Amino acid sequence: LFKQRKNPRKIAWTVLYRRKHKKGISEETVKRRTRRTQKFQRAIEGVSADKLKELRAQKPEFRKAQRDQAIRAAKEKAKKKTSKAKKSGGKSHQKQKAVKNVKASAPRVGGK
Numbered sequence: 001l002f003k004q005r006k007n008p009r010k011i012a013w014t015v016l017y018r019r020k021h022k023k024g025i026s027e028e029t030v031k032r033r034t035r036r037t038q039k040f041q042r043a044i045e046g047v048s049a050d051k052l053k054e055l056r057a058q059k060p061e062f063r064k065a066q067r068d069q070a071i072r073a074a075k076e077k078a079k080k081k082t083s084k085a086k087k088s089g090g091k092s093h094q095k096q097k098a099v100k101n102v103k104a105s106a107p108r109v110g111g112k
Helices: 013-019 050-055 060-088
Strands: none
Touching: none
């Protein structure tokens, strides 16, 4: 067959043909089932799995209300900080520049 340049997969009595066309092996091998990937939730550092489930179950309105409350608290804190700075005298934060003594070098002579 090789010297005749014939493809053994096309000649019915060869092993390669029988393998390609699945002859005589139907009762031997059973197709294996593939496992489906399963989704599950893992805990993140600092947040347990139960807490994550709880957070996921929250309604968007509740989450928005919490966010607004946190923003309000942060703004109040910033306002207090700025008012304290004004009361204590606003110039306390500024630093004076250090004076450097640099000798004036002689002018360079020469050019291109």
